[in-house]
Amino acid sequence: MVERVAVTGIGAVSALGQSANATFEAIVAGxxxxxxxxxxxxLDARARLAAEVRGLEIADVAPRGEAGHFSRTDALALAAAREALxxxxxxxxxxxxxxxxxSGAMLEAERELxxxxxxxxxxxxxxxxxxxxLDLTTQRVARALGGARRRATVCAACSSSALAIAEGLSWLERGDVDVVLAGGADGLCRLTFxxxxxxxxxxxxxxRPFDVSRHGLGLGEGAAFLRLERESDARARGAEILAFLSGSATGAEAHHITHPEPSGALAAELLTRALGAAGLEPSELDYVNAHGTGTQQNDAMEGRALHTALGLHAKRVLVSSTKAQHGHTLGAAAALEAVVTVLALARGQAPATAGLERPEDATLGHVIGAARRVPLRSAASCSFGFGGTGAVLLFERADAPARERALTPRERVVVTGFSACGPFGELTPEDPERAFEPRRAPFVPTLESSALATLDPERSRRFDGTAAVVTHLAERALRRAELGASGVAVAAGTAFGAVERTxxxxxxVGERGVRRANPAEFPHLVASAASGNAxxxxxxxxAAFSVPGGAAAAEAALSAAIAWLANGDARAVVAGAAAAFDAVIAALLAEPVADGASDRSEGGGFIVVETDSGARTRGARAHAEIEGPWPLExxxxxxxxxxxRAERALVIASPRARSAAAALASSAWAACELRPLRGTGAHEAESGVAFAVAAALVARRMFEEVLVVASSAHAAWATLFRAVEGPS
Amino acid sequence: MSDASLKSEIKRLLIESLDLRGKSEADIADDLPLFGAGLKLDSLDALQLAVALEERYGLEIPDDEGGRSIFASVNTIAAYVSTKR
Known part of the structure; x- marks a missing residue:
């Protein structure tokens, strides 16, 4: 019996209002x-409208002395987070x-640019x-609220915050923490508009979502958070329970970087899985807050998916898209719509789809005209994004009866595949130590071409270096794991995203106008494009998503991967980090080496992680067992x-991981040999390389245990790779 | 500009603007279908191609069925560019 997770607080800032209640009241008022x-x-854009948050003053929100540094997105996020907490x-x-x-601080960056x-x-x-x-917003919110041991940032285009909520749900189910604020934030910016x-x-x-005359989406901005805690904790402190987050499901279509797969097979599967996770029959679902962007393709796809998942009940379930009112808030959309969904359940009011007059599919239970006042037992909030990753969150009303749910035991996690590349070449299982051998700058940026050369040119068109490296390394790691593609998620750590391309x-656009923008470029600029392309x-x-996390992004990605294994949403996850040479990043971060050359380099590393039982069931060889990653304080x-045995253990740490090194110095691991990776050059995906090297070292019994430590400006982590017991 | 050199220029434009790695002019026959079968371009490519053609030749590609018929092959693009110049 798994304890239920209760929603005990909500916060939202949107064009409709600066609180969750104000937003919802504006929605039901039409x-x-x-x-x-x-x-x-x-400029010369075809569209001129957007759903802007009005009256937001950063100085009113930011902690004293920080207003000058806060982005609009930071302020939106903190305002919503405070309300929810x-x-x-x-x-x-x-x-x-x-x-x-x-989009993080894109609006501010554009002004300079x-x-x-x-x-x-x-x-x-x-x-x-x-x-x-992107992860700076998370750090700022956590710091302003007094600090948080667990901090995660997820980018999966327009389903980003649904994935963030799913990860927070997993923390509570595993007992990592007691209270989670999970949500999303995105301010409007030129890039997205x-x-x-x-x-x-x-x-x-x-x-006009779902209308026959719909002609596209309307952008908005905002932020929203759910305060989540285990039911027993909420009851013990006498907190008001607004609803239960009873289930979630995530996955990817693997169809196209922008176009949804027309049949809606993934959307249907996710709704079915989310209902199953909550222990609900389709007939018990009373309301669907659809993704409903207003584009031809999305809305048609979603309608088909509802018929597939719900059968005859699709006619009865109430369906609406509130994007017609608060706009499509991209990375914040799933969280904002989750807040709307919680209030719909709590108040027994199903919002209508504004602007919907003639539904393309009249057999669906569209709410047209005014909001419907009716008791709602359960409701789903659906999100889909560029790159093909989608998510469904399933909520139940606060008086819903507790249901038996299968207990997912906390399982050992094993590594069944690994891969890494960089100036040292490709990591081979026979010679994992080559990544330790010193390489001298300059590191001519050749990785993009060499990684791309292994990919089919037709299907890897428009891939940038990061997409090429992630795809190349994921392919190799999965091959080593002898694993097919079904049910495999990808969590790609990244520090900055595609800066030069952006x-x-x-x-x-600035020089020639919006009509001369490169439309095919845009979907590749979001941080999750590399994982989506892979x-x-x-x-x-x-699910395919990116995890921003600076020089410890691989750890942040692995932490997310373990959440995905724990909640049963993936049977395996390819997790790690990749960094491709980016001229703008290099110009800003390069440190001169001996002959004036740049130390900037590129590369990355990924591991395939599975539960021990999952690997055993399919007869896969476990190369290593993983514990952690633990955030270091x-x-x-x-x-x-x-x-x-200290003499059989190794620590891999980057010389740049200073705060991790400080934590290490006071631990029993200080007695072990410590080696930096001297063959990678300087880039932020080094700990991804370290993961693959650690797995390879213990697989060959060169060490019994390898501890990888890394730190970014905001977080330090330790991850333990241990040789698997028994014959190898 | 001769018909042949215009078509050759359009093919180079296709390869550059659509990032058709590994493809050369010789791979794109004048009558090769660009979308669906043939070159297997998609609607993102259509948008990108419209921007590239508008920029190179200073013309407008209508955003409708007519626009789509212009993109049937290199032949149809060349014919449209010729009539508009």
């Missing part, structure tokens, strides 16, 4: 948030913050893209168990 853009000049304080050691997003000459790239004007990565405009995806008029896209290329049907107890 208000729509679309107005002419004021945040920036729409409420007055209660939570000890940092028992608290987790999980956030989904896509477009302020200079548009015909050439001056890296210093792109500094914000590097100094304010002009990018969707170039794709012809924006309706110049307020959007800069080129924006400068071209998913489509390799046919991986588990400098003043706390070192979380990794001491080495069993």
């Amino acid at each position: 208000e729509r948030g679309f107005r002419p853009l004021t945040l920036f000049d729409a 409420g007055a209660a304080t939570v000890p940092a050691s028992r608290f987790g913050v999980s956030l989904g997003g896509t 477009l302020a200079g000459p548009l015909d050439r790239i001056e890296p210093v004007r792109a500094a914000s893209l590097v100094s304010q990565p 002009f990018g969707f405009d170039a794709l012809g995806a924006l309706d110049p008029a307020p959007c 800069v080129r896209f924006m400068l071209r 998913s489509v290329y390799l046919g991986l049907s588990g 400098l003043d706390g107890v070192f979380p990794a168990p001491p080495p069993r």
